Amino acid sequence: MYNRLKILYQLQMIDDQLDNLEELRGDLPNAVKELEEKIKSFKEEIADMEKEQKKSLKTRSTNETEIEKLAENQKKFKSQLYQVRNNKEYDALTKEIDHTEGQIKKLEKENDQLADLSKRLTEQIEEIKPTLKELKVELKAKEADLKEIIKVNEKEETKLRKERKEIEAEVKKQDNSAYKRIRKAKKGKAVATIKRSACSGCHNIVPSQRQLEIRQNNRLFFCEYCGRILVSSEISEDVEV
Ligand SMILES: [Zn+2]
Numbered sequence: 001m002y003n004r005l006k007i008l009y010q011l012q013m014i015d016d017q018l019d020n021l022e023e024l025r026g027d028l029p030n031a032v033k034e035l036e037e038k039i040k041s042f043k044e045e046i047a048d049m050e051k052e053q054k055k056s057l058k059t060r061s062t063n064e065t066e067i068e069k070l071a072e073n074q075k076k077f078k079s080q081l082y083q084v085r086n087n088k089e090y091d092a093l094t095k096e097i098d099h100t101e102g103q104i105k106k107l108e109k110e111n112d113q114l115a116d117l118s119k120r121l122t123e124q125i126e127e128i129k130p131t132l133k134e135l136k137v138e139l140k141a142k143e144a145d146l147k148e149i150i151k152v153n154e155k156e157e158t159k160l161r162k163e164r165k166e167i168e169a170e171v172k173k174q175d176n177s178a179y180k181r182i183r184k185a186k187k188g189k190a191v192a193t194i195k196r197s198a199c200s201g202c203h204n205i206v207p208s209q210r211q212l213e214i215r216q217n218n219r220l221f222f223c224e225y226c227g228r229i230l231v232s233s234e235i236s237e238d239v240e241v
Helices: 001-022 028-085 087-170 173-185 210-214 233-240
Strands: 191-195 227-229
Touching: 001 087, 001 173, 001 227, 001 233, 028 191, 087 210, 173 227, 191 233
Parallel strands: 191 227
Antiparallel strands: none
16 A cells, blocks of 8 residues: 555656646747647638639639620621611611620629739738748747757656656556546646645645544545645655655
8 A cells, every 4th residue: 555655646746847847848839839820820811812813813814705705796796787788687786786885894894893802812912921921930939949948858758758657557547547637626736745734735734633544554545625645744755755
């Protein structure tokens, strides 16, 4: 039992050190993630606008072909005007000419609008580009900072992770799940010890009868205030030395 309690305390010690390393990274991992997301969203925005521009260009080209065809017809109709034999034919032709004229105007208007839209999109894209560039520079700097911090502690972290793995393999399954649950709820510390008659996790006084029981090191005790696993100072001193 003594060993079972001791490895739990060892696990906590290692996690404390790993937490400290994590803390050194500060807000950098989050900042990098946020920047990556922002950059991605700007890139998507630009891609959408460029897609819209391509679509507009294609429609305009189709419209232009159509306009040319209509203009050819128009020319033909106009030349036929000189060959009409009666009013009925004349009316039919002028009607065709007017209709074609209307179609041409409609397509030209649509093309003007599409050209305007494309221009506005280009302006918007040009507005975003400098911001995107700044964000990329910022990301590069933050990534470099983070990499540096990770590199400095890499050896220590690898060593700790290896130790942790070995110790965790020795922890009883039920103890490990309790440890994980408490560690999550308490944001880090799952195992506490008794310091000056108090729980080192929440600093509440542990009743002396309970202290005596804990000192026996023969079962798992939980702090009645914070719920952390409580081990005797004998164990904590044993591990910390
Ligand atoms: Zn406590």
